[in-house]
Amino acid sequence: MNFRQKIAAVFAVLALPLLAQADGANGADAPPSIATELAQRSLNAAHEHIIDHSFAKAAEELASSRVGDGPVVRLERGRLALFEERCDEAAKLLSAADVAPIADARDLLEIAQGCARVTAATPQRFDAASNIAIRFQDPDDEALYPLLLETAIAAKAMLTKELGVDWPSTLRITVVRDHLSLSAMTGLPYESARTTGTVAVAKWGRVTLLSPRAPRHGYSFRDTLTHELTHLAVTRATADRAPLWLQEGLAKRQEIRWRPVGPYDARISPEAVAKRGETLGLTLPLDRLGPSIAMLPSADQAVVVFAEVTSFVKYLFASQPEGTVAKVLLALRNEPEPLAGHNADAGAGAASTAASGRVEAAMKAATGVGLVEWDKRWHVWLATQNAPLSATIGLQQKPDPSLEPVGEKSRLATLLLARGHAAAAQAELAAIAGKAEDDPALRTLRARALEANGKTEEARALLADPAAVLDAHGPYFALRGRLGPAERVEPSFAAATAEDPLGVETACRSLAAEGYVASPLCTAALARKLNEPYGD
Numbered sequence: 001m002n003f004r005q006k007i008a009a010v011f012a013v014l015a016l017p018l019l020a021q022a023d024g025a026n027g028a029d030a031p032p033s034i035a036t037e038l039a040q041r042s043l044n045a046a047h048e049h050i051i052d053h054s055f056a057k058a059a060e061e062l063a064s065s066r067v068g069d070g071p072v073v074r075l076e077r078g079r080l081a082l083f084e085e086r087c088d089e090a091a092k093l094l095s096a097a098d099v100a101p102i103a104d105a106r107d108l109l110e111i112a113q114g115c116a117r118v119t120a121a122t123p124q125r126f127d128a129a130s131n132i133a134i135r136f137q138d139p140d141d142e143a144l145y146p147l148l149l150e151t152a153i154a155a156k157a158m159l160t161k162e163l164g165v166d167w168p169s170t171l172r173i174t175v176v177r178d179h180l181s182l183s184a185m186t187g188l189p190y191e192s193a194r195t196t197g198t199v200a201v202a203k204w205g206r207v208t209l210l211s212p213r214a215p216r217h218g219y220s221f222r223d224t225l226t227h228e229l230t231h232l233a234v235t236r237a238t239a240d241r242a243p244l245w246l247q248e249g250l251a252k253r254q255e256i257r258w259r260p261v262g263p264y265d266a267r268i269s270p271e272a273v274a275k276r277g278e279t280l281g282l283t284l285p286l287d288r289l290g291p292s293i294a295m296l297p298s299a300d301q302a303v304v305v306f307a308e309v310t311s312f313v314k315y316l317f318a319s320q321p322e323g324t325v326a327k328v329l330l331a332l333r334n335e336p337e338p339l340a341g342h343n344a345d346a347g348a349g350a351a352s353t354a355a356s357g358r359v360e361a362a363m364k365a366a367t368g369v370g371l372v373e374w375d376k377r378w379h380v381w382l383a384t385q386n387a388p389l390s391a392t393i394g395l396q397q398k399p400d401p402s403l404e405p406v407g408e409k410s411r412l413a414t415l416l417l418a419r420g421h422a423a424a425a426q427a428e429l430a431a432i433a434g435k436a437e438d439d440p441a442l443r444t445l446r447a448r449a450l451e452a453n454g455k456t457e458e459a460r461a462l463l464a465d466p467a468a469v470l471d472a473h474g475p476y477f478a479l480r481g482r483l484g485p486a487e488r489v490e491p492s493f494a495a496a497t498a499e500d501p502l503g504v505e506t507a508c509r510s511l512a513a514e515g516y517v518a519s520p521l522c523t524a525a526l527a528r529k530l531n532e533p534y535g536d
Contacts, residue, residue, distance in 0.1 A: 039066045043073065050080050052239040053205055053232070055169040071098040075105055082108060083205030085135070085172050087115035107187065111204060114184030118176060125149075130156070131167065135174045137181055140527050141211050143520035144501060148173060148209075148225065155226040155258040162257065163250075164326035165233040172206035173225070182210055188294055196302040198294040200224050202231035211502075213528045217441075218474045218500030227255035237329040243359050245286040246332075248293055249313030250325070252306060262495075263466050269387030270307035270314070276395045277304030286312065286375055287356050300395060315378050320367055331362035406435050410442055413449060422452035440473035447479055459483060466495075474500020482509065497521075502528050 046061035058080050067073050078093035090112035094105050124135040125145050130153045136142045152173060159165050176182050179198075183190040185208045186201040199210040199219055207228040212218040230251040234242045242250075256265050277283045282304040284290075289305060296302045317325055335358045360370040367374070389395070409432045416425035426449040436442050443462060450459035463480040474496045481492030482505065496506040507525035 035066070039068065042066045043076065046076050046080075048239060050076065050083055050205075051235070053083070053167075053169050053236045055080060055084055055205070057168075071096070071102060074099050075102050075108075078105075078112065079108055082112050082115065084170075085115065085119065085133075085174070085206060087112050087119055091116050111185070111187050114187075115204075118181045118185050119174065126170075127153075130171075131169075132156075132171045132173070135172070137175060138177045138211060138213075140524040141175050141177070141213065143524040144175065144212070144221075147222065147497070147501060148175070151222040151225050151258065152229065155229045158226075158258045159230060159233040159254065162254065162325065163230075163233050163237060163329060165237045165329075167236070169205070171229075171232075174206060174208050175211050176208060177211050178214055179210065182208055188292070192292075192295045196294050196296055196299050200228045201294070202228040202235070205232075207232065212500065213502040213524075218503065220472060220499055221501070222259075222498050223255045226258045227251045230254040234329065237326075238332040241332045241335070241358070242329065243287065243355070244289045244292070245309045245312065246328070246359075248289075248306065249309035252310040253313050253317070262472070264471050267467075267470060269385070269389070270311040271382055271385035272387040272389040273304060273307035273395065274311050274382060275385070276389055277301075277307065280304075280395060282395075283308055286371070287359070303395070311382065312375070312378050315381055316367075316374055319377075324367060327366040328362065331366040332359070335362045335365070403435060406432050406439075406442070410445055413445060417445070417449055417452060422449060425449045426453055438468065438470040440469035440471060440476040443469055444473065444476045444479055447483075451479075451483070456483065460485075472499050474503050474506055478503060478505040501525075504529050 042061045042064050046058045046067070049055070049058035049061065058076075061067070062073060062077050062080065074093050074096060078090045078099065081087070081090035081093060091109060093099065094109040094112055099105050100109065118137055119135060122135055122137050123139055123142055124133055125142070126133045127149055130149070132149060132152050134145055134148050134152075136145075152171065156167060156171065160167070174185060176185060179190060179193045182188065182193055182198070182201065186203050188198065188201055188203075192198070199215070199221075201208050207225060209221065209225060209228070210219075212221040228251070231247055234247055234250055252270075256262065274283065280300075282298075282301045284301075284305055286309070289309075290296065293302050293305050296305060356371075360372065363374065364370045369377075409428045413425040413428040416422075416428065429446050429449055447459040447462045450456070450462065459479075460483045463476065463483065466477075466480075469476065472495060477492045477496035477499065481489050481496060493506065493509065496503070500506050501521055502525045504522075504525045507519065508522040
């Protein structure tokens with residue numbers, strides 16, 4: 001039984017008697033059966049409005065005298081409070097003795113209590129013009145506010161244009177300091193978050209984002225924010241009826257479309273990753289991905305499945321005229337929801353079959369071809385793709401023995417360089433010359449060793465072409481910006497900030513440079529440096 005079916009079943013079993021009692025107590029003039037039906041419609045409408053983020057409409061329905069004040073009504077009021085990040089109020093409503101036994105209440109209460117703990121006494125910034133609220137668990141992360149706001153505004157505009165989505169309620173973003181807080185705010189199991197490297201979750205009407213100060217060298221937090229905002233947009237557009245493959249495939253497609261094209265956007269071929277995943281047995285059927293990619297058993301499988309859905313969605317919409325994405329989302333929203341069955345033995349299998357049928361029908365309505373046929377076409381197309389896959393990506397069936405010394409030598413060189421033994425560090429790196437040349441962290445280490453040995457021009461040349469490395473890396477671009485020449489400085493530091501905004505070299509540039517030490521980002525970066533190790 002899926003989420004929406006459970007809600008329907010709760011209403012069928014509990015809501016009607018409770019609402020009938022409420023209407024009787026309120027002295028409704030209409031016959032009880034009519035009053036109950038009207039109340040049920042209002043309650044159902046309120047629930048739908050919460051799910052599609054029309055919170056003002058939900059509040060209006062729940063405040064209506066038609067629905068009364070029974071336990072199921074207060075359950076939905078608690079749900080609405082949670083979605084609006086009124087977490088203490090949500091916990092109070094959901095912990096009431098007559099609400100707690102209702103299906104869904106326990107899970108919602110756990111999330112509300114976790115949310116209340118994480119957000120207690122935390123600063124929040126609100127931009128009225130864009131209707132965006134950003135909360136920070138750690139006050140030092142408030143220095144990220146201008147970057148996050150700029151990204152969210154651009155992403156909202158892009159998603160409205162390309163997916164046809166409006167944003168009736170305040171967009172909420174909460175930045176947390178570690179995976180424990182991410183788990184408490186969202187319900188994602190802590191071990192799942194750690195295993196798959198999850199850094200953000202779009203759920204409960206908001207985006208919960210891990211601070212880029214938590215990973216040692218940050219991560220692409222601005223693209224990640226847009227990825228999660230796409231999830232909220234798709235949920236809004238479909239009333240949460242989009243299958244996981246479409247949610248994740250669209251999120252990967254849209255996450256880079258808020259900004260100009262970058263040098264790494266097409267650097268890693270999702271087709272190459274998907275094909276390698278097939279040989280390793282890591283791919284999954286599109287309609288069998290489970291509840292979340294973040295809950296897959298390994299990081300490798302998460303990488304492969306992301307590549308799989310990214311490639312499929314790319315192929316699907318490249319084969320269709322402009323505007324097809326919005327048509328698919330609308331068709332999913334309008335396709336009738338499967339009704340909850342009365343046969344308890346039917347279980348999740350029947351619900352999954354019904355949901356698959358809805359997706360098949362919606363795809364046919366929007367594109368003229370169902371998902372099953374699209375899947376066949378994609379596999380035929382995938383077989384024709386021959387993009388190479390860098391060894392740096394991993395996913396090797398057998399480890400490349402030539403790369404075995406790289407980790408040991410680079411680690412030793414790092415330690416030697418930190419202790420002022422630049423010549424010895426460079427000697428260790430010379431032993432692995434020509435290995436993993438597209439690894440940005442290793443290339444950065446080589447450039448630092450060259451600089452420390454007085455070979456600044458060689459270091460500068462090593463960082464000349466960002467396309468020579470596989471992916472963006474904050475320290476790579478920070479060093480590239482610091483070493484110059486002048487025309488590289490601003491673009492390099494902008495790229496570094498997008499990856500590692502709270503790295504000292506990124507945020508402060510030069511501690512002696514006027515204006516940088518006093519900047520909020522630099523102050524936060526120095527605080528992070530003093531408190532390392534940070535997070536988990």
